[in-house]
Amino acid sequence: MTDDSQMPSLTTAQNDAMHVAEALCSDRGERLTPARRRVLELLLQAEGPIKAYDLLELLKPGPGAAKPPTVYRALDFLMELGLAHKIEALNAYVSCAHCHDSGGAEIFICTQCDGVEERHGASHSSCAPDGFTIQRSVVEHFGVCARCAA
Amino acid sequence: MTDDSQMPSLTTAQNDAMHVAEALCSDRGERLTPARRRVLELLLQAEGPIKAYDLLELLKPGPGAAKPPTVYRALDFLMELGLAHKIEALNAYVSCAHCHDSGGAEIFICTQCDGVEERHGASHSSCAPDGFTIQRSVVEHFGVCARCAA
DNA sequence: TTTTGAAATGTTATAATATCACACTTGTGA
Protein backbone atom coordinates (compact mmCIF):
# COMPACT_ATOMS: atom_id res chain seq x y z
CA MET A 1 0.00 0.00 0.00
CA THR A 2 1.57 3.26 -1.09
CA ASP A 3 -0.41 5.95 0.64
CA ASP A 4 0.67 9.33 -0.65
CA SER A 5 -2.30 11.24 0.70
CA GLN A 6 -0.53 12.50 3.81
CA MET A 7 2.56 13.75 2.04
CA PRO A 8 3.73 17.31 2.55
CA SER A 9 4.57 19.46 -0.42
CA LEU A 10 7.01 17.46 -2.42
CA THR A 11 8.09 18.36 -5.88
CA THR A 12 7.44 15.91 -8.65
CA ALA A 13 11.03 14.79 -8.49
CA GLN A 14 10.80 14.28 -4.77
CA ASN A 15 7.61 12.36 -5.17
CA ASP A 16 9.26 10.20 -7.76
CA ALA A 17 12.11 9.56 -5.36
CA MET A 18 9.65 8.41 -2.72
CA HIS A 19 8.15 5.96 -5.18
CA VAL A 20 11.59 4.67 -6.06
CA ALA A 21 12.26 4.21 -2.35
CA GLU A 22 9.00 2.37 -1.88
CA ALA A 23 9.79 0.10 -4.78
CA LEU A 24 13.28 -0.54 -3.49
CA CYS A 25 12.03 -1.44 -0.03
CA SER A 26 9.45 -3.70 -1.53
CA ASP A 27 12.13 -5.45 -3.57
CA ARG A 28 14.30 -5.98 -0.57
CA GLY A 29 11.53 -7.03 1.76
CA GLU A 30 12.17 -3.99 3.95
CA ARG A 31 9.54 -1.75 5.46
CA LEU A 32 9.44 1.97 4.74
CA THR A 33 7.88 2.76 8.09
CA PRO A 34 6.48 6.19 8.96
CA ALA A 35 9.64 7.25 10.76
CA ARG A 36 11.85 6.20 7.88
CA ARG A 37 9.55 7.73 5.32
CA ARG A 38 9.39 11.00 7.22
CA VAL A 39 13.18 11.25 7.45
CA LEU A 40 13.54 10.50 3.76
CA GLU A 41 11.00 13.21 2.96
CA LEU A 42 12.93 15.71 5.04
CA LEU A 43 16.18 14.75 3.34
CA LEU A 44 14.55 15.18 -0.05
CA GLN A 45 13.09 18.53 0.90
CA ALA A 46 16.34 19.82 2.36
CA GLU A 47 18.21 22.32 0.23
CA GLY A 48 21.45 20.48 0.80
CA PRO A 49 23.21 18.40 3.42
CA ILE A 50 21.32 18.36 6.68
CA LYS A 51 22.48 17.43 10.16
CA ALA A 52 20.93 14.75 12.29
CA TYR A 53 19.89 17.16 14.99
CA ASP A 54 18.35 19.49 12.45
CA LEU A 55 16.28 16.59 11.19
CA LEU A 56 15.37 15.98 14.79
CA GLU A 57 14.10 19.54 15.10
CA LEU A 58 12.07 19.18 11.93
CA LEU A 59 10.50 16.01 13.29
CA LYS A 60 9.51 17.65 16.55
CA PRO A 61 6.28 19.24 15.32
CA GLY A 62 4.89 15.85 14.41
CA PRO A 63 3.03 13.64 16.84
CA GLY A 64 5.48 12.39 19.43
CA ALA A 65 8.74 14.30 19.56
CA ALA A 66 11.53 12.25 18.08
CA LYS A 67 14.66 11.38 20.00
CA PRO A 68 18.16 10.98 18.56
CA PRO A 69 18.02 7.20 18.11
CA THR A 70 14.90 7.56 15.98
CA VAL A 71 16.73 9.76 13.52
CA TYR A 72 19.96 7.79 13.52
CA ARG A 73 18.11 4.53 13.01
CA ALA A 74 16.21 5.94 10.08
CA LEU A 75 19.39 7.36 8.58
CA ASP A 76 21.20 4.04 9.02
CA PHE A 77 18.34 2.29 7.30
CA LEU A 78 18.27 4.72 4.39
CA MET A 79 22.02 4.56 3.98
CA GLU A 80 21.92 0.79 4.07
CA LEU A 81 19.60 0.90 1.09
CA GLY A 82 21.61 3.58 -0.66
CA LEU A 83 18.80 6.10 -0.35
CA ALA A 84 20.96 8.46 1.64
CA HIS A 85 24.62 9.24 2.20
CA LYS A 86 26.55 10.68 5.05
CA ILE A 87 28.95 13.45 4.18
CA GLU A 88 31.74 12.60 6.58
CA ALA A 89 33.49 15.93 6.44
CA LEU A 90 30.31 17.73 7.48
CA ASN A 91 28.64 15.19 9.72
CA ALA A 92 25.62 15.77 7.55
CA TYR A 93 23.32 13.67 5.43
CA VAL A 94 21.87 13.86 1.94
CA SER A 95 19.32 11.87 0.05
CA CYS A 96 20.60 9.96 -2.93
CA ALA A 97 18.51 9.59 -6.01
CA HIS A 98 20.77 7.40 -8.09
CA CYS A 99 23.01 4.92 -6.43
CA HIS A 100 20.65 2.28 -5.09
CA ASP A 101 23.19 -0.41 -4.60
CA SER A 102 26.78 0.49 -5.46
CA GLY A 103 28.90 1.45 -2.52
CA GLY A 104 31.01 4.28 -3.70
CA ALA A 105 29.59 7.61 -4.64
CA GLU A 106 31.71 10.63 -5.42
CA ILE A 107 30.11 13.71 -3.94
CA PHE A 108 30.52 17.35 -4.97
CA ILE A 109 29.33 19.95 -2.48
CA CYS A 110 29.07 23.61 -3.42
CA THR A 111 30.21 25.67 -0.46
CA GLN A 112 28.20 28.64 -1.66
CA CYS A 113 24.75 27.21 -2.33
CA ASP A 114 25.08 23.93 -0.42
CA GLY A 115 24.05 22.06 -3.53
CA VAL A 116 25.16 18.47 -3.80
CA GLU A 117 25.88 16.48 -6.92
CA GLU A 118 26.97 12.89 -7.26
CA ARG A 119 28.96 10.86 -9.69
CA HIS A 120 29.33 7.13 -9.71
CA GLY A 121 31.45 4.39 -11.06
CA ALA A 122 34.62 6.26 -11.79
CA SER A 123 36.72 4.10 -9.47
CA HIS A 124 40.00 5.95 -9.97
CA SER A 125 41.72 3.22 -8.03
CA SER A 126 44.70 3.37 -10.32
CA CYS A 127 46.78 5.14 -7.72
CA ALA A 128 46.16 2.71 -4.88
CA PRO A 129 49.22 1.25 -3.18
CA ASP A 130 50.35 -1.97 -4.78
CA GLY A 131 48.18 -4.83 -3.62
CA PHE A 132 45.70 -2.68 -1.74
CA THR A 133 42.10 -3.86 -2.14
CA ILE A 134 39.59 -1.08 -1.73
CA GLN A 135 36.38 -2.07 0.06
CA ARG A 136 34.82 1.29 0.72
CA SER A 137 35.68 4.80 -0.35
CA VAL A 138 34.76 8.20 0.94
CA VAL A 139 35.16 10.84 -1.75
CA GLU A 140 33.92 14.32 -1.03
CA HIS A 141 34.84 17.36 -3.08
CA PHE A 142 34.15 20.87 -1.85
CA GLY A 143 34.16 23.82 -4.18
CA VAL A 144 32.00 26.09 -6.27
CA CYS A 145 29.38 24.82 -8.66
CA ALA A 146 28.82 26.19 -12.15
CA ARG A 147 25.72 28.14 -11.15
CA CYS A 148 27.44 29.92 -8.26
CA ALA A 149 30.58 30.61 -10.28
CA ALA A 150 28.58 32.37 -12.98
CA MET B 1 67.92 25.13 18.72
CA THR B 2 66.80 21.59 17.98
CA ASP B 3 66.95 19.84 21.29
CA ASP B 4 66.40 16.13 20.77
CA SER B 5 67.72 15.08 24.14
CA GLN B 6 64.31 14.75 25.75
CA MET B 7 62.72 12.73 23.00
CA PRO B 8 61.09 9.42 23.75
CA SER B 9 61.93 6.36 21.72
CA LEU B 10 61.41 7.40 18.16
CA THR B 11 62.55 5.37 15.23
CA THR B 12 64.97 6.91 12.84
CA ALA B 13 62.16 7.65 10.45
CA GLN B 14 60.16 9.31 13.19
CA ASN B 15 63.15 11.33 14.21
CA ASP B 16 63.64 12.40 10.64
CA ALA B 17 60.02 13.46 10.52
CA MET B 18 60.52 15.61 13.59
CA HIS B 19 63.44 17.30 11.94
CA VAL B 20 61.39 17.91 8.83
CA ALA B 21 58.69 19.41 11.00
CA GLU B 22 61.19 21.64 12.75
CA ALA B 23 62.57 22.81 9.44
CA LEU B 24 59.10 23.46 8.10
CA CYS B 25 58.10 25.50 11.13
CA SER B 26 61.31 27.43 10.88
CA ASP B 27 60.60 28.16 7.22
CA ARG B 28 57.14 29.39 7.99
CA GLY B 29 58.06 31.38 11.03
CA GLU B 30 55.90 29.11 13.19
CA ARG B 31 56.83 27.74 16.57
CA LEU B 32 56.93 24.01 17.24
CA THR B 33 56.06 24.43 20.89
CA PRO B 34 56.28 21.60 23.42
CA ALA B 35 52.55 20.85 23.19
CA ARG B 36 52.66 20.72 19.40
CA ARG B 37 55.86 18.73 19.38
CA ARG B 38 54.47 16.23 21.87
CA VAL B 39 51.30 15.69 19.85
CA LEU B 40 53.30 15.22 16.68
CA GLU B 41 55.50 12.68 18.44
CA LEU B 42 52.44 10.77 19.58
CA LEU B 43 51.00 10.81 16.08
CA LEU B 44 54.27 9.53 14.69
CA GLN B 45 54.47 6.79 17.30
CA ALA B 46 50.87 5.70 16.83
CA GLU B 47 50.41 2.51 14.89
CA GLY B 48 47.70 4.09 12.81
CA PRO B 49 44.97 6.69 13.03
CA ILE B 50 44.53 7.94 16.56
CA LYS B 51 41.63 9.77 18.14
CA ALA B 52 41.87 13.13 19.82
CA TYR B 53 40.82 11.81 23.20
CA ASP B 54 43.29 8.95 22.96
CA LEU B 55 46.01 11.49 22.38
CA LEU B 56 44.65 13.29 25.40
CA GLU B 57 45.08 10.14 27.50
CA LEU B 58 48.62 9.71 26.26
CA LEU B 59 49.41 13.28 27.22
CA LYS B 60 48.06 12.84 30.75
CA PRO B 61 51.17 11.27 32.27
CA GLY B 62 53.20 14.32 31.39
CA PRO B 63 53.49 17.35 33.62
CA GLY B 64 50.14 19.09 33.67
CA ALA B 65 47.26 17.03 32.38
CA ALA B 66 46.16 18.22 28.96
CA LYS B 67 42.63 19.35 28.25
CA PRO B 68 40.74 18.91 24.97
CA PRO B 69 41.53 22.36 23.56
CA THR B 70 45.23 21.67 23.96
CA VAL B 71 45.02 18.64 21.74
CA TYR B 72 42.68 20.17 19.19
CA ARG B 73 44.80 23.28 18.90
CA ALA B 74 47.92 21.22 18.34
CA LEU B 75 46.13 19.10 15.75
CA ASP B 76 44.81 22.18 13.98
CA PHE B 77 48.29 23.61 13.89
CA LEU B 78 49.83 20.42 12.52
CA MET B 79 47.11 20.05 9.91
CA GLU B 80 47.56 23.67 8.89
CA LEU B 81 51.17 22.88 8.12
CA GLY B 82 50.33 19.60 6.44
CA LEU B 83 52.09 17.60 9.13
CA ALA B 84 48.92 15.75 10.02
CA HIS B 85 45.60 14.82 8.48
CA LYS B 86 42.20 14.16 9.86
CA ILE B 87 40.53 11.02 8.62
CA GLU B 88 36.98 12.27 8.45
CA ALA B 89 35.31 8.90 8.31
CA LEU B 90 37.01 7.85 11.55
CA ASN B 91 37.26 11.12 13.43
CA ALA B 92 40.89 10.21 13.83
CA TYR B 93 44.21 11.78 13.00
CA VAL B 94 47.43 10.66 11.36
CA SER B 95 50.81 12.20 10.87
CA CYS B 96 51.79 12.99 7.33
CA ALA B 97 55.34 12.58 6.19
CA HIS B 98 55.04 13.81 2.63
CA CYS B 99 52.56 16.46 1.74
CA HIS B 100 53.89 19.58 3.34
CA ASP B 101 51.89 22.02 1.35
CA SER B 102 49.47 20.54 -1.16
CA GLY B 103 45.93 20.32 0.03
CA GLY B 104 44.62 17.06 -1.26
CA ALA B 105 45.94 13.76 -0.09
CA GLU B 106 44.39 10.46 -1.00
CA ILE B 107 44.45 8.17 1.99
CA PHE B 108 44.36 4.37 2.13
CA ILE B 109 43.52 2.80 5.46
CA CYS B 110 43.91 -0.92 6.05
CA THR B 111 41.02 -2.08 8.18
CA GLN B 112 43.02 -5.06 9.40
CA CYS B 113 46.30 -3.55 10.55
CA ASP B 114 45.23 0.11 10.75
CA GLY B 115 48.12 1.02 8.51
CA VAL B 116 47.78 4.22 6.54
CA GLU B 117 49.30 5.09 3.19
CA GLU B 118 49.02 8.25 1.18
CA ARG B 119 49.14 9.22 -2.43
CA HIS B 120 49.25 12.71 -3.82
CA GLY B 121 48.69 14.69 -6.92
CA ALA B 122 46.38 12.36 -8.77
CA SER B 123 43.61 14.91 -9.05
CA HIS B 124 41.08 12.69 -10.78
CA SER B 125 38.86 15.71 -11.23
CA SER B 126 37.87 14.52 -14.67
CA CYS B 127 34.49 13.38 -13.44
CA ALA B 128 33.50 16.60 -11.73
CA PRO B 129 30.20 18.16 -12.75
CA ASP B 130 30.60 20.60 -15.60
CA GLY B 131 31.92 23.89 -14.32
CA PHE B 132 32.53 22.70 -10.78
CA THR B 133 35.74 24.07 -9.28
CA ILE B 134 37.19 21.85 -6.60
CA GLN B 135 38.76 23.65 -3.66
CA ARG B 136 39.24 20.86 -1.19
CA SER B 137 38.84 17.10 -1.44
CA VAL B 138 38.43 14.39 1.11
CA VAL B 139 39.45 11.03 -0.30
CA GLU B 140 39.62 8.07 2.05
CA HIS B 141 39.80 4.48 0.91
CA PHE B 142 39.23 1.62 3.31
CA GLY B 143 40.31 -1.89 2.50
CA VAL B 144 43.04 -4.45 2.94
CA CYS B 145 46.69 -3.71 2.36
CA ALA B 146 49.07 -6.01 0.55
CA ARG B 147 50.72 -7.22 3.75
CA CYS B 148 47.43 -8.20 5.39
CA ALA B 149 46.10 -9.81 2.22
CA ALA B 150 49.12 -12.08 1.98
C1' DT C 1 66.41 46.69 29.72
C1' DT C 2 61.87 47.32 29.96
C1' DT C 3 57.72 47.42 27.67
C1' DT C 4 54.49 45.61 25.00
C1' DG C 5 51.68 43.14 21.93
C1' DA C 6 50.71 38.95 19.54
C1' DA C 7 50.73 34.14 19.93
C1' DA C 8 50.13 30.36 22.68
C1' DT C 9 48.30 27.98 26.60
C1' DG C 10 45.32 26.91 30.72
C1' DT C 11 40.83 26.22 32.36
C1' DT C 12 35.92 25.77 32.85
C1' DA C 13 32.08 24.98 30.72
C1' DT C 14 29.24 23.53 27.15
C1' DA C 15 27.94 22.41 22.39
C1' DA C 16 27.38 19.00 18.86
C1' DT C 17 27.32 14.29 17.37
C1' DA C 18 26.19 9.56 18.26
C1' DT C 19 25.24 5.21 20.77
C1' DC C 20 23.71 1.99 24.59
C1' DA C 21 20.45 -0.53 27.02
C1' DC C 22 16.22 -2.00 27.92
C1' DA C 23 11.17 -1.85 27.81
C1' DC C 24 7.39 -1.85 24.77
C1' DT C 25 4.81 -2.30 20.43
C1' DT C 26 3.64 -4.11 16.13
C1' DG C 27 3.17 -6.91 12.44
C1' DT C 28 3.74 -11.64 10.48
C1' DG C 29 3.90 -16.36 10.11
C1' DA C 30 3.44 -20.95 12.64
Add this chain to the structure above:
DNA sequence: TCACAAGTGTGATATTATAACATTTCAAAA
Protein backbone atom coordinates in the same frame (compact mmCIF):
# COMPACT_ATOMS: atom_id res chain seq x y z
C1' DT D 1 -3.77 -17.50 19.33
C1' DC D 2 0.94 -17.57 20.06
C1' DA D 3 5.48 -16.54 19.48
C1' DC D 4 9.00 -14.25 17.40
C1' DA D 5 11.51 -10.83 14.94
C1' DA D 6 11.64 -6.16 13.59
C1' DG D 7 10.83 -1.70 14.80
C1' DT D 8 10.18 2.07 18.13
C1' DG D 9 10.22 4.82 22.63
C1' DT D 10 12.84 6.50 26.19
C1' DG D 11 16.40 7.88 29.40
C1' DA D 12 20.91 7.89 30.01
C1' DT D 13 25.40 8.39 28.52
C1' DA D 14 29.44 8.21 25.43
C1' DT D 15 32.17 10.60 22.05
C1' DT D 16 33.89 14.50 19.54
C1' DA D 17 34.71 19.35 19.43
C1' DT D 18 34.44 24.34 20.49
C1' DA D 19 33.43 28.81 23.15
C1' DA D 20 34.92 32.10 26.21
C1' DC D 21 38.04 34.27 28.85
C1' DA D 22 42.09 34.53 32.00
C1' DT D 23 47.05 33.85 32.02
C1' DT D 24 51.61 33.06 30.29
C1' DT D 25 55.37 33.33 27.10
C1' DC D 26 58.36 35.18 24.00
C1' DA D 27 60.39 38.07 20.71
C1' DA D 28 60.83 42.48 19.03
C1' DA D 29 60.29 47.60 19.64
C1' DA D 30 61.29 51.47 22.41
